[in-house]
Amino acid sequence: MFDMMEYHKTLRDHKVTLVYTGPLWAEGIGGVATTLKKRLEYDNLPLETSQEVFSVFVEQMNNMLMYSKESELFTAPDDLHSAAPKGTFILGTLGKAYYIHTGNIMKNDSAELIKNRIDHLNTLDKKELRKFFKEQTRLEDDNPDSKGAGLGFIEIARRISSKIEYDFKPYEDGYTFFTMYVTIGGGAE
Amino acid sequence: MPYHLERAKTDLTPYVLIDEEKGYMKLEGESYHENVFEFFQEIRSWLSTYLKTDFDSFTFDCELKYFNSSTVKILLGMLLEMDAADNSGNITVNWITTRNNMIIIECGEDFEEDLENLTFNLIAN
Numbered sequence: 120m121f122d123m124m125e126y127h128k129t130l131r132d133h134k135v136t137l138v139y140t141g142p143l144w145a146e147g148i149g150g151v152a153t154t155l156k157k158r159l160e161y162d163n164l165p166l167e168t169s170q171e172v173f174s175v176f177v178e179q180m181n182n183m184l185m186y187s188k189e190s191e192l193f194t195a196p197d198d199l200h201s202a203a204p205k206g207t208f209i210l211g212t213l214g215k216a217y218y219i220h221t222g223n224i225m226k227n228d229s230a231e232l233i234k235n236r237i238d239h240l241n242t243l244d245k246k247e248l249r250k251f252f253k254e255q256t257r258l259e260d261d262n263p264d265s266k267g268a269g270l271g272f273i274e275i276a277r278r279i280s281s282k283i284e285y286d287f288k289p290y291e292d293g294y295t296f297f298t299m300y301v302t303i304g305g306g307a308e
Numbered sequence: 309m310p311y312h313l314e315r316a317k318t319d320l321t322p323y324v325l326i327d328e329e330k331g332y333m334k335l336e337g338e339s340y341h342e343n344v345f346e347f348f349q350e351i352r353s354w355l356s357t358y359l360k361t362d363f364d365s366f367t368f369d370c371e372l373k374y375f376n377s378s379t380v381k382i383l384l385g386m387l388l389e390m391d392a393a394d395n396s397g398n399i400t401v402n403w404i405t406t407r408n409n410m411i412i413i414e415c416g417e418d419f420e421e422d423l424e425n426l427t428f429n430l431i432a433n
Contacts, residue, residue, distance in 0.1 A: 145342040149319040166408045177340045253418050270377035
């Protein structure tokens, strides 16, 4: 049986304030977003920090929704069966800063693409990121598969106070487990 | 019949008001639905048709508190289309936010750089 006390201790030791794991779909993300907003209100942060945390949450949830291939069949409230991608999202505190840690399974070729994108973003400073974001939004790119040409990762890079840390571990054949770790606020900029 | 659309805001999508008779459009609230393209489809298709007409004045009040990166692309698309209209000189866009909302302010500044014909007011109260 799942050791709830151990789990509780782990969460406490890592100062985790919010965990979400399971199917990802737009309306579901809305529910978690509402919880996150309440949590950030409770922490009484400057608008800038709470917006940064919220923005990284939204973009990374959308990223996971887009790239996560670990679908499961679940029953929606209206009894319609639909396959939704899965992922895990953790928000915690680190001194005065927040951290966001996420994990999801993706195809190996998506992993390659994402690794290259992040490596590039990690070389840019905030001013360059703003410029790069602007350039990418102005690309004539209506291919629905590219869904904004990686805008989500650029937006994350703009809002965090760290670089984007990541890990890609081989999963089953053809698949990779992607972990992303970033910190926000805390005056570390 | 002039087009009229009013949509209540949800957690993920903004309040929308389009009053063609008055030449007015307003967005208010937040926009971060994963499928934001679909949400804006009807609005964009009305706008494209409207911009080709001989309107006297058109005002767009954009009072969004937060939007995701996909929404940025849609807003930019709409603004560039307005700016390219024959009557673009009759268009006023009010980009309304609060002084501490840096995400929205920076986005407005970046948009403004690319708009040549319409009147763009960045209002940070």
